[in-house]
Structures are given as structure tokens and as C-alpha cells.
Amino acid sequence: MGNPLRFAVLRFFVLFAAFSCVVQSSARASGAHLFILSGQSNMNGLNPTESLLPMLQARFGKDRVIVVKDSQGGQSIQRWDKGWDAKKEKDSSPIGDLYDRLLGKVRAAIEGREIRTVTFLWMQGEKDARLGNANVYEASFRRVLDQLREDLNHQDINYVIGRLSDFGNANSKYPDWNKMRAILVQLADASPRARWVNTDDLNDGKNRRGQDIKNDLHYSVSGYREFGKRLAVAAIQILERNDVPYELAPPADPPYYRVRYEGSPEDGKLRFPVQYTVWIPPGTKTLRGLIVHQHGCGVGSCRSGLTGAFDLHWQALAREHDCALFSAVYEQPADADCGLWCDPRNGSDQAFLRSLADLATRSGHPELETVPWALWGHSGGGTWAGTMLFLYPDRVAAAWLRSGCPLITPSPQRPDRAAIAAPPSPLEAPVMLNLGTQEGFTVEDGRFASVWPHCRAVFIALRKLGTPVGISIDPLTGHQCGDQRYLAIPWFDACLTKRLPDAPGSSMKPIAGESHWLARLPSPDSPQELKTYAAAAYEGDPLEAVWLPSQEIAEAWTTYGTGKGIADRTPPPKPGRLRIDGARLKWDAAADLQSGLAYFIVQRNGRPVANVPEKPTNPYGRPIAQGLLYSDTPEMPLKEFYFDGLVDGATTVDEYAVIAVNTVGLQSESSDVLRVDTSVLTADQPR
Numbered sequence: 001m002g003n004p005l006r007f008a009v010l011r012f013f014v015l016f017a018a019f020s021c022v023v024q025s026s027a028r029a030s031g032a033h034l035f036i037l038s039g040q041s042n043m044n045g046l047n048p049t050e051s052l053l054p055m056l057q058a059r060f061g062k063d064r065v066i067v068v069k070d071s072q073g074g075q076s077i078q079r080w081d082k083g084w085d086a087k088k089e090k091d092s093s094p095i096g097d098l099y100d101r102l103l104g105k106v107r108a109a110i111e112g113r114e115i116r117t118v119t120f121l122w123m124q125g126e127k128d129a130r131l132g133n134a135n136v137y138e139a140s141f142r143r144v145l146d147q148l149r150e151d152l153n154h155q156d157i158n159y160v161i162g163r164l165s166d167f168g169n170a171n172s173k174y175p176d177w178n179k180m181r182a183i184l185v186q187l188a189d190a191s192p193r194a195r196w197v198n199t200d201d202l203n204d205g206k207n208r209r210g211q212d213i214k215n216d217l218h219y220s221v222s223g224y225r226e227f228g229k230r231l232a233v234a235a236i237q238i239l240e241r242n243d244v245p246y247e248l249a250p251p252a253d254p255p256y257y258r259v260r261y262e263g264s265p266e267d268g269k270l271r272f273p274v275q276y277t278v279w280i281p282p283g284t285k286t287l288r289g290l291i292v293h294q295h296g297c298g299v300g301s302c303r304s305g306l307t308g309a310f311d312l313h314w315q316a317l318a319r320e321h322d323c324a325l326f327s328a329v330y331e332q333p334a335d336a337d338c339g340l341w342c343d344p345r346n347g348s349d350q351a352f353l354r355s356l357a358d359l360a361t362r363s364g365h366p367e368l369e370t371v372p373w374a375l376w377g378h379s380g381g382g383t384w385a386g387t388m389l390f391l392y393p394d395r396v397a398a399a400w401l402r403s404g405c406p407l408i409t410p411s412p413q414r415p416d417r418a419a420i421a422a423p424p425s426p427l428e429a430p431v432m433l434n435l436g437t438q439e440g441f442t443v444e445d446g447r448f449a450s451v452w453p454h455c456r457a458v459f460i461a462l463r464k465l466g467t468p469v470g471i472s473i474d475p476l477t478g479h480q481c482g483d484q485r486y487l488a489i490p491w492f493d494a495c496l497t498k499r500l501p502d503a504p505g506s507s508m509k510p511i512a513g514e515s516h517w518l519a520r521l522p523s524p525d526s527p528q529e530l531k532t533y534a535a536a537a538y539e540g541d542p543l544e545a546v547w548l549p550s551q552e553i554a555e556a557w558t559t560y561g562t563g564k565g566i567a568d569r570t571p572p573p574k575p576g577r578l579r580i581d582g583a584r585l586k587w588d589a590a591a592d593l594q595s596g597l598a599y600f601i602v603q604r605n606g607r608p609v610a611n612v613p614e615k616p617t618n619p620y621g622r623p624i625a626q627g628l629l630y631s632d633t634p635e636m637p638l639k640e641f642y643f644d645g646l647v648d649g650a651t652t653v654d655e656y657a658v659i660a661v662n663t664v665g666l667q668s669e670s671s672d673v674l675r676v677d678t679s680v681l682t683a684d685q686p687r
Contacts, residue, residue, distance in 0.1 A: 031116030
């Protein structure tokens, strides 16, 4: 037998070396940027080496740029869309074959490489404009994006779209040309990870055959060079906006507080660095609880946690119940094992508890260390939140698990993940298991098809014991969070009202009585069967039924399950503290607990002069003032709300007011009026 000390020392150095690689990878933000070019003949005509590739390499480094191009002229999007319905559409061409060809080239190009970002550059649509496919094009393009996300195992796909030129604006052979132009712009405008480029001025001059062209279907030689430049500029802008390193977290000045810990190579301790940020509602003397918003797996989702505590909508819930809002960022490197943090038994539970003690000291709220938790998690974050519920049942007031849950039996698909047994007795905390219909419910294949069977197993195991647990199915989504917050936040509101202790330091209140509602467990065979019943009126076995905390939530659950927007009759709070900063009008904003914030109306002398933001975005659901990322957190960088048109069209003294508008269109009361003497402002002041 060998020397035990020698083996222990050797084992330590092996672990330390592996750990050092993890930390260094995280610190230097490694990995290549992959750019995938595809489409029809105008993508065929683009030579990436003329302008696009040199610009990308100049910005990111020659060894960190991978460009893959595969295109074919005269083809409908059905050649890329593997979900195309051939029975409904007009072209008998193959379905999805060009996508397969493209994917083969991509996989060959990235073999053995670490990929940091993926950007899809798309110039296509002429054939579909001719075929009259505008009415199905948007859904088809989104399916192509979903294919890339799944096949490349990369959720945060960026994309740049070349808008069709003005060639077919008045050409009867292309009946959907103008519709297609509008759809391509809408697709790009809908996402913070997208841009579109104009091509109207690229189709005049000499083509590659030396012929003079004017308003041609294809571009000139100089036009293709310019097209490459525009694609490169747009792609660089997207990456600079979204490829955020972990160290670029928003400042954490009071009422925000932050701690960060390095990872550890020791067994049972968290391997990755982690940062925790908490927001304390201003004016709160004693906290009653902690709302935890936990991101999912993968570098993109981990980075999204940087803004979790800054979400105005979740802050509204926290403020309502005198709770702190808490967000973690596990600094997981690309291709690292997510289970090293999303299974709390690997050390993330102890890091979390340590952070509560440290943040309690920093914030001056010692009760933060002991208050109940309301846990929300997405994907791997749902696994983390559910496992924390099993490990610390007496600390949890309620838990919402989106697209992820504890693994209660070993999974052949995930032999690397350790299962955790369901508790043998009922839990006091209400639980909602929430997922998209494409996660195995009505779509039974794909990367996330196991979510439904795992969630269903957890539901059965917990509900039969009497745990108040429900399941909600989003009929509009897959793994992305969609509009789940408009059910999740009111659900938490109802549960925290029932559960949080009345006095600081006392025990949580049990769920009791017959005030809750029940519904039959949703079935893929009858997904629209969403009738709910008061508990006393339910005729089936209540321990097989979906549990809902109130009639109001039962009605919202039904609406959500049909894909309709959940109604709201409560306007948002009015904006406050209007002030002048340089030549800008700024204000403070608070969100509506039910429906959040969509935008603000700026009024000058009683008349609207601007909307801020002018075009709120959200690729996953209702447009939101702060924007929304895949894991249900605000976009980076955080949006500032201001109006910088004080000088334009102003008189000597103007009166300004601001109105908030929530995501169902309800308007707040007007803010208090601010009188501004514009004679002291000049257009060249800093803005």
C-alpha cells in the first residue's frame, strides 16, 4: 500500500491545478467568437475576407474569430427550417437540408474549440417574398434560431439580419416583398441580441461580372464590401452590449450590497467564484424575508444574474412584503459542469449562507441572516432552489421552479448528477413547478424534453404527502422564461401573505384552512382543460390535484395556461423625484407588482413629447422598460430613464411631468410637476 500522505498531497495538487484552470478561464474570459453566415444569393455574393473577417479579427483577435459560411441562391427558408409544414405551404423543395449542411460545416470548424459567443448572420427572404410566405416567415426564422440553440448547446444566440433591398418594392413578381422587409426589421428589433442592416444602397454600380446595375436584385462589387462592413459593425455592437464579463456588475451602492468569494479546490466547497448582490427596500426598518432570484446554467445565464437584484418588477414584490431581493452570479466558465453549483451539496449552500451573514453585517440588517426565503430559480437555478427546499425546508416560505427541479431518481440521461430523495413528510412551503409546453409536455423531443417528466415526478412525490404544490404550463414557450413573471410574482405575493411571520423572529405561518383552490393536473392529451375549483367543491382526490393559493391566482393560472395575457386593474406607482442633471430630465421609478413597467410618457406643459424608452423590447414576452434576458433579468447595461430633449422646442420656462405605463397599458397618475428654466440650459451641455 502506498504512502497515504503522499497520495493526499498528490491529490491536492491535482485538484488545485484543475481549480486554477477554472479560475483562470473565468478571469480571462476565454473562448472564440463564432460567426455563422447563411442565406440566399446575396449571402453567396459576400466574400467574408474582403471586409467582414478583417474587421472582426481586428476587434476580437485573429485567433478568437471563427467564420463559417454556407449559402445557396434562390431558396426558401424551408431549406433551413426543419419544422416547416410542407402540407400547408407551396414549395415542394426539401425541408431543412441546407441547415444540416450548414451545421455540419459549423461542427467541423469548432471541433476542439471553446466557443464564447455565437452570432448568426442571415441574408435571406427574396424567395419567400416571391412565394408569398410572409405570414409564416417570422415563426419559421425563430425555429431556425431554436435549432441553433439546441444543436450548438448555446442559448444566447446573437443574430444580424440583412433587410431585403428596395429592388422589389414595386415588383409584382414579389407580392410579399414589402411585408418581408418589415418582418425582417421586426425580428431584429424584438431582441437586444439582434440588429438589422440596410441594403437599399448596395445594388447600384458594377457587379462582379463587370456589368452596370441599377436597383438590381444583387449587389455591386462595392456593395458587397460595404455589406460585409455593415454586418461586422452590427455584430460587434451586439457583442459589446451583451458579452458582459463577470467583473462588469452594476455598482452596488446602498441600498444595494455585494460580496464576492473565490472558489475553492477543497471537496464539499464551491469550486467557482461567486458574487451575491442584495437590494434592501429603502425605509425598511426590519426585514421579514428574502426573495432569491437564481439564474440557470451556462455562461450566458450566469452573467444574467448580474442584474437580478436590480429588477424593478421583482423589487415591487420585495417592497410589498418588506423583503430583500437577492441575486447570485456563479462565475461558471464555458463548458464547465453546472452541477458544481446547481447542486447545493457541492458547496453552493454554504457559500449562500455565508453571504447572508456577511451581507447582514454590511447592510446593517442582522435579521437578513435568519429571515425566511422565497426561492425562484430557472433551469439549473430551479434545480438549486428545489434542492435547497429539500435541504432547508424550515427556512423556505415558498418556491417557484421554472424549467428545472430536483432530480429525485437517478437519470440515465444525466449519470453525472446525484439524485436527492424527496422528503418523507409534507413540506409547509407552497411550490410551483413551471415549464414551457415545448419542454416535454406537448413537444416530446429536443434537449429539454425531460423537464416535464421530472417535474411531474416531483409533483406526484410531494403532492401525495400533502405538500401544497402546483404545476403551470406555458403554452407559448420552451426553455426561455417567457411571461411567467406575471403569474410568478402574484403567486409569491399570495403565498408570502399567507406564510411570512407577523412579528420578526417568530415562526412562519402554516398553510391552513380551505381558502385554497384546486385543479386537475394538466395533461398533454388535454392541455386546455384548466378548470379550477374551490377546495371544498373539488370532487377528485385533492392529493392528486394542482394546489393554488387563492381564487385570484386560480383565475390567473387558467389564463396563463391558455396563452392569454393575465389581466390587471392596478396602475403603476407614479414616478418621483423629477430633477435636472446637466441637460437631462431624470426621475425615479417603481414598478407595478402585477404588471411591471413598459415605458414612461414625458409631458411638457401638459402635452406628451416623448416615450422612454421609445421602443421597449423583450424577445421573450411583453415589452419591458428594462428589457429582459433569457433568465428573467434586466438587460445589461442597466437602462437609465431620462429625457434629453429639454432644449429642443422649449420655451423659457416649461413644466415637465412623467407618467409610468405598465405592460398591460395602464397609466399611473402624473408625477409632480417640475418647472424648468430652459434659458439656463444649452444644447451643447453634457448629455
